[in-house]
Amino acid sequence: MPDLAAMNASPTWWVLGESAAGELSAVPLTRSGEAGPVVPLSPAALAEFVAEREAAESPRWVWSDTPHWYPRLLEAGVRIARCHDLRLCHAILALSERVADPVPLRTALEWDAGPTIPVAAARPEATLFDFGVPAAGPDSVPHSLTAALAEFARQRAAEATRRDLGLLLAAESAGALIAIEMATAGVPWDVAEHDRLLAAELGPRPAPGVKPQAMLTVGEEVRAALGDATANLDSPPKLIRALRTAGVDVASTSQWELMEHEHPVIAPLLRYKKLARLLTANGWAWLDEWVHEGRYRPVYVPGGVVTGRWASSGGGALQLPRQLRPAVRADPGWRLVSADVAQLEPRVLAAYAGDRALAAAARGADLYTGIVETGAVATREEAKFAMLGAMYGATTGEAGRLAPRLRRAYPAAMGMLDRAASTGEQGGKVATKLGRTSPPPSPEWAAEQSKASMPGATLADEARARRTARDLGRFTRNFIVQGTAAEWALAWLAGLRSRLWELPLVTDGPHAAASGRVFSRRAHLVFFLHDEVIVHAPAEQAEAVATAIRAAADDAGQLLFPGAPVDFPLDLRITERSDAK
Structure with missing residues (x-):
């Protein structure tokens, strides 16, 4: 049985703050809320200080927002076990109907990350409503120690009597750590394979400003079917006018509306739109911008959708097309262990x-x-x-x-x-x-x-x-x-992250050097999409990682739904490239 008195006397949280001038400071808090002396820190000393406290106490680090603090620690080779992301937790608590008195949080406007931006409703079999990433980014949140302490006190008071909210805040904050870790380690990416896949679909890489040959060829088929040799296929208003002139009465150029019509132009136009989407979203310009040193490093936004689902503010990780999955390829001597949940x-x-x-x-x-x-x-x-x-x-x-x-x-x-x-x-x-x-x-x-x-x-x-x-x-x-599915997925991720860290470091065999100092010698998460994860693992640990993925899924089910007779079966694969079965 743990010594509760000792736990209450030792630091449970370390709160970090930063002044407008860039001066750092930290203060320990016990479970009873008693604060210790403020520790001034230079930016150069931050990583060493966190590493020492992490090893000695394994506290929960409280900070304004994970994207502001955690990358500099990982860059220095320091990984932490737990954090409390004030910005993400504020967004949950200020809206939650389970907070008895939300007024103190709702009036702390300086912690609002900005309103979410609604985008168009999707079809019923996709997502109903998606909401964009916050209008204001993490830099809009104050970083001072005084502000962080005050906000943390408000949040502790708000969730003090609600175990469910406490679990949600812990899961959301763990997700913030995972998002930064995945961006740091990156998805192992085969640039040559990506280029081959693009060439197979679009033709050879064209000169800047020139469309690929496949798009030019299909474009001519579209114009021929329209009976308009000068039709602009890349301007929706002009394309709609050309379609109507050709007898296709549409209000938009969406795939779903076009498929409702029978006309010789529909098939080549859908093909053209597919090629254009591939070129724009994941073509050679994307490859040049987002893949470096054999790694694709997108920017994830935990809680970027109002339901708690993640969004992406760069790199398009949440829209990665299946046709490019063969480019996701493990390093030599490593494996990709992937799993997705059936009917989550x-x-x-x-x-x-x-x-x-x-x-x-x-x-x-x-x-x-x-x-x-x-x-x-x-x-x-x-x-x-x-x-x-x-x-x-x-x-x-x-x-x-x-x-x-x-x-x-x-x-x-x-x-x-x-x-x-x-x-x-x-x-x-x-x-x-x-x-x-x-x-x-x-x-x-x-x-x-x-x-x-x-x-x-x-x-x-x-x-x-x-x-x-x-x-x-x-x-x-x-x-x-x-x-609720997003909550289950967060619990799955958090549990898997902990289990992976318990696996031993790789001492012999090839290292995943491009994954960075923290992850080059251990299995690590590299991809997450709603109900799917991919772990990059040393080949000899692949089976152990598969076991960890299954166990974390079982744990997530019991954490959210204790005693419920519901299982969450996984489609689990160990491969060298993402599309292999």
């Missing part, structure tokens, strides 16, 4: 709702096949379509037709989704398992609802209000599932 969001729904029937359908098997075997629907395709429609709020078409069957078969899970949707339609907020809360509706939304209920409201006003209410209901319906 429906499993999370079953666990969060306590729906034993849905959990039983998923247990140890393909969830959609399990739904078919219960007789709820006839085919696996129907099961997948119905479940995704239920989670993303599809109420018409095939998904709408199948919804009553799911409600009869899985009343607890479907009831939770329906209640979340109803809450959103009325302008309310919903929360994930650990307490991340959906943002309130915008003032514009509230004004539309109010206008529709006023004397003199038109039928158009009422229709608009109903539509926007349903839209918000679709968002809250999905928020509880996507957000």
